[in-house]
Amino acid sequence: MPKVLISDSLSPRAVEIFRERGLEVDVKTGLKPDELKAIIGEYDGLAIRSATKVTKDILSAATNLKVVGRAGIGVDNVDVPAATARGVVVMNTPFGNSITTAEHAIAMMFALAREIPAANASTHAGKWEKNRFMGVELYGKVLGVIGCGNIGGIVADRAVGLKMKVVAFDPFLSPERAQELGVEKVELEDLLRRADFITLHTPLTEQTKNILDAKALAKTKPGVRIINCARGGLIVEEALKAALDAGHVAGAALDVFAVEPAKEHPLFGNEKVICTPHLGASTTEAQENVALQVAEQMSDYLMTGAVVNALNMPSVSAEDAPKLRPYMKLAEQLGSFAGQITETGIKAVTIEYEGQAAELNTRPLTAIVLKGLLSPLMESVNMVNAPVICKERDIKVSETKRELAGDYQTLVRVIVQTEQRTRSVAGTLFGGDKPRLVEIEEVPIEAExxxxxxxxxxxxxxxxxxxxxxxxxxxxxxxxxxxxxxxxxxxxxxxxxxxxxxxxxxxxxxxxxxxxxxxxxxxxx
The missing domain is CATH 3.30.70.260 (ACT domain)
Structure with missing residues (x-):
């Protein structure tokens, strides 16, 4: 029976889901790093929120750990590369709090437009400064959305409903999706130049870090208002303060900060700035949703092999898992066979899928082929870290698919290019679930x-x-x-x-x- 540790506060319903699915579960919150390290080796799964830090040191002691499930979207507290190296799947729940976070961004935009926090404080203080707080309408204004994925798309949809003009910068936004949302896809400089309000909804990556720095802020429209409910580090906070002090930026609403918890900050006390303590996902509905989702995802993986919302391996739906299971065995056998007959450095690997195999979700199968191929050559290789190892070693990996069947209704062929020659091995399934070798180095042969x-x-x-x-x-x-x-x-x-x-x-x-x-x-x- 797989065993799961819940180390952060989750809904009691999450515990029920684990047990209903046949898993053993312990709830131990508030553990210090040394305490977690001492017990983590007992568990197959670890369910967390943001408090638990899954470091390389913790993972080194996690000898049985197969999956880390983050109830929420951010995995800043998980060393994903270290988890990948140890073959631990890292999952999150990117959709459970999407509406909540989007609504918080919209609420921050309203509060910013009408100076509600400052007006509220003034009125509570017994003042009646009706003429002091002169806001702006959202109607007809241009909203610039940086990052138009799941959350950004919801924000854009709500803004269109408010009769705002929405422009979006997102390299991955397709023209069809932009049209569906009713937004105009633009480049970043165009967005900065045109937007009356700018809202950020992008992950923190090397490409997005400090995306709004002093240079970018100088290109914005005078009087722009900026909202960040995504990640601290997207905005250079010192540059934002300078732009606010200069009057170029009319206001900012921040739910996230470069360093959290933010107990002290140069922007605190500035009436042009609205601050909340990372509340984007803080609604009853969102907390319940992400807890239930992470429990379901982890249970599915540990009990059936289904992979959903993983950050470091291909997804395998619950529907696909049983279809892929016999192919996974075939893929590992082919990879292992090719790896054992290969004695020189590998330059490239091609996996060919023919007939019924070409209709499957082949990414997990390719990962398993690579695992089998590399296992004879090195230790601690698994389907999670095998693709990463290939990339680190400059081994080119490619897939080809041919839906038209040849001699067999379904066929998988592994072609390995080494420093000296090319080797290949192919296999099929007999009776739908019995792996067989049918070709070795272009020689027909049939063997179990x-x-x-x-x-x-x-x-x-x-x-x-x-x-x-x-x-x-x-x-x-x-x-x-x-x-x-x-x-x-x-x-x-x-x-x-x-x-x-x-x-x-x-x-x-x-x-x-x-x-x-x-x-x-x-x-x-």
Whole structure:
């Protein structure tokens, strides 16, 4: 039974979901790093919010950990590269708090436009400064949305409903999606020049960090108002203060800060600035939604292999998981076979999917092929970190798909280009769920993969099979199955022998010395 630790405060319903799905769950909140490190090795899953820091040090002790689930969108508190290196899937719940965060941005824009916080404080103080607070309408104004993904799209939709003109900067926004939202897709400089209000809804990456710096703010329209409910670090706060002090920026509404919790800040006390303590996702509905979603996602992964909203591996839906399961076994066998017969540096890998295989979600299958391929060459390789290792080692990985079936209704072929030559192995499924090898280095052959196998490339000459059988028999090695293939009579041939036990280098040396043997390799699966 998989075991999950909930280390931050989540809805009690999340605990119920884990248990209903057949998982054991412990709730231990407020753990110090040393306390978490001491117990994390007991768990298959870790469910967190923002308080728990999943560091490289914590992950080093997480010997059984398979998944970290973040109830919320941000994973700043998770060392994702370290998790990936250890084969731990990192999931978040990017949609559970989308409406809540978008509504908070809209609320901040209204408050900024009408100076509501300052007017509220003045009125509570017994003043009646009706003429002091002169706001602006949102109607007809230009809203610039930086980052028009899920949350930004909701904000844009609400703003269109307010009869605002919306312009959006997002390299990934398609023309069709822009048209659907009723927004105009523009470049960043155009947005800065035209917008009366600017709202940010982009993750913090190397490309977006400090996207509103002094240079960018200088390009904005005089009197612009800026809202940030996304991530601290998108705005250079010192530059924003200077622009506010100079009167170029009329106001700012900030829910996030570069350093949190923000107990002191140069913008605090400025009546032009509205501040809230990272409340974007803080509604009852959102907290409940993300807790339930993370419990469901983690349960699905641990119990069925379904992967949803993972940041470091391809998604596998609950519907796809059972369809992919036999292909996953085939993919790992093909990758492992190719890896074991490859003895020089790998330059490129191509995975070909034909027939029914081409209709599947192939990204997870490719990841498993890479895992199988690299495992004979290095330790601690898994389907999560294998693609990263290939990238680090400059191994080019590509996929091709051919939906038209050839000799088999479904086929997967792995082609490995090394420093010296190209090797390939192909397989199919018999009966829909039984993996079979059907081609090795372009030689047709039909074989089931077994734990101990002998791979031989030989010259197709009389007497070879007898000599090989005698050699194995004299060594006390029992042959389970014997598979042969050749390109043409007297040409290159392959023997794939399934044996009942490991052979060792001494026997392999004897086999390599037999007449007609070009190459012999012991394989284990």
């Amino acid at each position: 993969v077994t734990p101990n196998m002998l791979f031989i490339r030989n010259e197709d000459k009389p007497g070879f099979i007898g000599k090989l059988g005698t050699t194995l028999g004299d060594a006390g090695v029992n042959i389970a199955t014997f598979h042969l293939g050749r390109t043409a009579p007297g040409a290159n041939a392959i023997a794939l022998v399934s044996v009942d036990q490991a052979m060792g280098e001494g026997l392999l040396g004897t086999i390599r010395g037999l007449p007609s043997v070009v190459r012999a390799k012991e394989l284990s699966f």
